[in-house]
Every structure is written in C-alpha cells, then in structure tokens.
Amino acid sequence: xxxxxxxxxxxRFSYLRPRSLDEAFExxxxxxxxxxxxxxxxxxxxxxxxxxPSVVIDIKGIPELSGIRLSGDVRIGAAVRLVELEENRxxxxxxxTLYRAVRQIADPIIRSSATLVGDVxxxxxxxxxxxxxxxxxxxxxxxSKNGERKVKVADLVQGLGQLAIDENEIVKEITFSSGYKKGxxxxxxxxxxxxxxxxxxxxxxxxxxxxxxxGSLAEKPQVFTLEDAGTSPDEEVSxxxxxxxxxxxxxLSAVDDILGSxxxxxxxxxxxxxxxxxEVF
Amino acid sequence: MREIRLxxxxxxxxxxxxxxxxxxxxxxxxxxxxxxxxACWRGECGLxxxxxxxxxxxxxxxxxxxxxxxxxxxxxxxYFDKRAKGLMESFVRNGATQCGFCTxxxxxxxxxxxxxxxxxxxxxxxxxxxxLICRCGTYVNMMRAVKEARQYYADGKQTA
Ligand SMILES: Cc1cc2nc3c(=O)[nH]c(=O)nc-3n(C[C@H](O)[C@H](O)[C@H](O)COP(=O)(O)OP(=O)(O)OC[C@H]3O[C@@H](n4cnc5c(N)ncnc54)[C@H](O)[C@@H]3O)c2cc1C
Ligand code: FES
Ligand code: FES
Numbered sequence: 001x002x003x004x005x006x007x008x009x010x011x012r013f014s015y016l017r018p019r020s021l022d023e024a025f026e027x028x029x030x031x032x033x034x035x036x037x038x039x040x041x042x043x044x045x046x047x048x049x050x051x052x053p054s055v056v057i058d059i060k061g062i063p064e065l066s067g068i069r070l071s072g073d074v075r076i077g078a079a080v081r082l083v084e085l086e087e088n089r090x091x092x093x094x095x096x097t098l099y100r101a102v103r104q105i106a107d108p109i110i111r112s113s114a115t116l117v118g119d120v121x122x123x124x125x126x127x128x129x130x131x132x133x134x135x136x137x138x139x140x141x142x143x144s145k146n147g148e149r150k151v152k153v154a155d156l157v158q159g160l161g162q163l164a165i166d167e168n169e170i171v172k173e174i175t176f177s178s179g180y181k182k183g184x185x186x187x188x189x190x191x192x193x194x195x196x197x198x199x200x201x202x203x204x205x206x207x208x209x210x211x212x213x214x215g216s217l218a219e220k221p222q223v224f225t226l227e228d229a230g231t232s233p234d235e236e237v238s239x240x241x242x243x244x245x246x247x248x249x250x251x252l253s254a255v256d257d258i259l260g261s262x263x264x265x266x267x268x269x270x271x272x273x274x275x276x277x278x279e280v281f
Numbered sequence: 282m283r284e285i286r287l288x289x290x291x292x293x294x295x296x297x298x299x300x301x302x303x304x305x306x307x308x309x310x311x312x313x314x315x316x317x318x319x320a321c322w323r324g325e326c327g328l329x330x331x332x333x334x335x336x337x338x339x340x341x342x343x344x345x346x347x348x349x350x351x352x353x354x355x356x357x358x359x360y361f362d363k364r365a366k367g368l369m370e371s372f373v374r375n376g377a378t379q380c381g382f383c384t385x386x387x388x389x390x391x392x393x394x395x396x397x398x399x400x401x402x403x404x405x406x407x408x409x410x411x412x413l414i415c416r417c418g419t420y421v422n423m424m425r426a427v428k429e430a431r432q433y434y435a436d437g438k439q440t441a
Contacts, residue, residue, distance in 0.1 A: 007323075008319075012301050013300060013301055039344065039347075040324055040342050043342050058344075106412070107411040108408065108412060109330055109390065113339070
C-alpha cells in the first residue's frame with residue numbers, strides 16, 4: 001500500500017469529536033475546519049485534495065443531532081444515518097417521497113454510514129436527498145454560536161459545492177410537514193449512481209396540493225406546485241401529465257453536464273413524470 | 282498518534298493510529314487483517330467492507346479513530362461463526378470465487394445480509410450486495426451460493 005499519495009490517503013488533520021454543539025462551535029472558531037457526519041463524501045473530497053481542512057469535527061457524538069421524530073412535523077437530526085431512515089417503516093407511511101428516495105441513494109453499505117443531512121450539505125446537483133426534500137418543502141435548522149435560523153432546503157444547495165451556510169454554521173436538523181402522505185421518488189442513472197434526472201412528488205390528499213421537484217437538470221432542484229391534484233379518473237391524470245410535461249419542456253432550465261445533454265435530461269425527466277404520476281395518482 | 286481500543290474478530294486490540302488514517306489502513310498495516318482489500322479507496326467497490334458494531338461499512342471511507350471502543354469483524358473472524366463458515370463453504374461448492382480478491386468482502390456483506398434476512402430472495406440479495414464489485418463477474422454463482430447458505434441462518438440466532 002502506498003502511503004501519502006493523493007486519491008488513496010488523506011491529508012493530515014486533527015480529529016475532534018465534540019460532545020455538545022457548543023464544543024463544536026468552539027472548534028469551528030479556529031478556522032480551516034470541516035464538519036464530518038458519515039464521512040462518505042468528505043473523505044473522498046479530501047483524498048482528492050479538493051479539501052484539506054486542518055481540523056475535522058465529527059458531529060456524530062452530539063446528542064442534539066441524533067434522532068428521528070415523526071409526531072407533528074417530521075424532524076431528522078444531522079447525525080441520523082440513511083439506514084436509520086430506511087429501517088423506520090413508519091416513515092414510509094408518513095413521508096413515502098423521502099423514504100423511497102433514501103432507498104435509492106448509493107447502496108445499503110454506504111447508507112449505513114452516510115447521513116441525509118450530509119447528502120444535502122455535500123451540495124452536489126445530482127444527489128437525491130435535496131430533490132426529495134424540496135418536494136416536501138423541508139426546512140433546515142442552521143445553528144451557530146449566534147443562534148438558530150431556518151432555511152428552505154431548496155435554497156440551501158446553490159450549485160456544485162455551493163452550500164448557502166457560513167463556515168461557522170452547522171445544519172442541526174431537517175423538518176417538514178407530515179401532511180404529504182402520498183408521494184414517490186423516481187430516478188434514472190446511467191454510468192454513475194447519481195441521477196441523470198429525477199422526479200419527486202409529494203402529495204397532500206387533505207389539501208389536494210401536489211409538489212413536484214425535478215432534480216439533476218440544473219444546478220439545483222426545481223419545484224412547482226399543482227393545486228387540486230386529487231386522485232382523479234385516468235383521463236384527468238393523463239391531462240395532468242401532459243400539462244406537467246409541457247411545463248418541463250418550456251418552464252424548466254436544464255444544462256449540459258457530465259451525465260448528459262440538457263435536451264436528453266429533459267426527455268428523461270418527462271418519462272419519469274409519467275412513471276411517478278401513475279404511482280401516486 | 283492516538284491510541285484506540287477495539288475488538289477485532291473477538292480479540293481486544295490497542296492500536297496506535299494517525300488521525301488521518303482510514304480504518305482500512307489500520308486494519309491492514311497495523312492489525313495484520315489482510316482479508317480486507319484496498320481497491321478503489323473511495324467507497325465504490327466495497328472490497329474493504331467490514332462489520333463495525335455489526336453493521337457493514339466501507340473501511341476506506343471510515344476513519345480508524347471512529348472504530349475506537351467498537352467491534353470489527355472480518356472474514357478471518359467469521360470463519361469461527363458456524364453460519365458464516367457454512368456460507369464460505371457454500372461459496373466454494375458453487376464456484377462463487379474466481380481470483381478470490383473480492384470474496385472476503387462478499388462473505389462479510391452476505392453474512393450481514395443473511396443475519397438480517399435469512400429468507401432473502403434474488404432481489405434482496407442483489408440490493409444487499411449492490412455496493413460491491415466482482416471484476417471476475419462471479420455474480421451468478423454468488424447468487425446461488427448465498428441462496429444455498431440461507432439454511433445456515435434459518436434459526437435466526439445472532440452471532441456470538
Ligand atoms: C459510491 C457512492 C455512491 C453514491 N451514490 C449516491 C446516490 O445515488 N445518490 C445520492 O444522493 N448520493 C450518493 N452519494 C453521495 C453520498 O450519499 C453522500 O456523500 C453522503 O450522503 C454524504 O453524507 P455523509 O454523512 O457521509 O456526509 P459527510 O461526508 O460527512 O459530509 C459531506 C459534506 O457535508 C458537510 N456536512 C455534513 N454534515 C453537515 C452538517 N450537519 N452541517 C454542515 N455541513 C455538513 C461536510 O463538511 C462535507 O462537506 C454517493 C457516494 C458514493 C461514495
Ligand atoms: S476500497 Fe473501499 S470501497 Fe473500494
Ligand atoms: S472473484 Fe475476482 S474479483 Fe471477484
């Protein structure tokens with residue numbers, strides 16, 4: 001084994017495992033520090049020398065960041081690994097959109113280390129977590145020693161590697177309404193596990209509102225809302241699909257990237273819409 | 282350097298590791314556990330998979346310091362587990378290894394899979410082993426081996 005070569009080994013850093021948020025804030029004050037949750041993304045970036053923090057702050061030992069709450073609004077702590085979500089069958093009933101997205105992230109072994117919040121904070125346009133959470137209109141609680149603020153997950157990821165939080169801030173948890181009892185997540189990938197296009201649908205039978213989020217086409221998920229979606233006769237579902245498809249064609253932006261051309265990605269998204277709507281309505 | 286204590290395959294060990302050392306490096310270079318293979322170093326091939334506190338993780342994407350106070354199981358130790366030994370023999374019977382480089386990881390991941398779901402069907406096995414790559418392409422035989430090994434896990438008891 002070769003020691004010290006990029007792509008294989010990690011640059012030097014000191015590892016800290018704070019026991020409280022305050023301890024973590026203090027560690028962040030020192031500068032050139034990075035938060036680590038599952039480490040799945042962070043360690044790869046560091047091996048590639050895209051990041052070389054002098055301090056790595058492992059947040060998994062902070063009690064406030066653990067736990068899933070399903071009563072009232074759904075709350076998912078930043079230290080919650082994807083496997084914990086997947087093993088929570090009640091989540092499947094309360095938020096099928098997220099549950100199905102989680103089951104399609106990477107593979108089960110990665111999911112036993114990686115966190116949902118880490119999937120968001122990595123800020124990669126092709127990840128599944130942000131797309132599903134944007135459909136659910138989820139918010140992130142962002143904390144620092146100056147207090148707490150809420151940001152929509154849809155506004156958190158601004159583009160590749162661009163996360164709308166400051167260097168001294170930590171995402172503490174993600175919350176969303178438990179009203180979106182119906183929904184799904186469908187994705188299409190070719191060469192990599194990352195989605196070339198993905199569609200999340202979150203539907204609240206009570207209000208008749210459906211939120212649709214299309215991932216991977218551009219720098220961040222694009223969300224739109226359908227009023228009176230309802231579970232309706234087949235002809236109406238077909239009409240809804242036609243409407244949404246033409247909206248994807250004309251109303252959404254798409255960029256060429258390493259996974260595919262803008263035009264190809266749009267066509268795939270339209271096919272995914274049909275699949276998703278047939279599952280939900 | 283930092284001292285970590287962990288139980289590797291049932292044996293208490295103290296290892297001196299660097300903060301920037303992965304569990305993969307610590308296991309191979311310091312603990313002499315060489316069934317754990319290094320290939321992609323970035324979480325893609327799964328050949329560095331070990332059980333950390335009973336859960337499969339990719340050791341190239343885990344820091345050694347994170348294993349402090351935990352248990353690590355690899356193919357070396359699983360040989361002494363009756364069920365996993367049956368699983369390994371089933372791999373041999375079904376010709377589920379070619380060059381053998383990926384075999385320890387597939388055994389570890391299949392063991393974890395069968396402990397959780399002793400009735401695993403084709404789809405469960407495909408999903409459970411999705412994070413591992415066999416460059417020799419022994420997947421068909423591996424599928425047969427894992428299914429045949431379900432008999433050893435049928436009583437549902439956990440590993441010692
Ligand atoms: C082989 C492979 C396949 C993959 N396939 C998929 C896929 O199909 N779909 C998909 O969506 N993703 C996929 N991923 C990405 C993977 O899901 C993410 O890397 C992982 O979820 C990140 O979570 P983590 O807990 O490991 O975060 P870490 O690696 O610990 O952190 C990632 C980044 O987020 C920051 N961060 C983490 N937590 C916080 C926090 N609480 N506050 C502020 N910043 C924070 C870190 O500083 C770091 O920059 C894949 C990754 C690999 C290696
Ligand atoms: S070496 Fe760890 S996943 Fe490939
Ligand atoms: S048997 Fe050779 S890599 Fe799997």
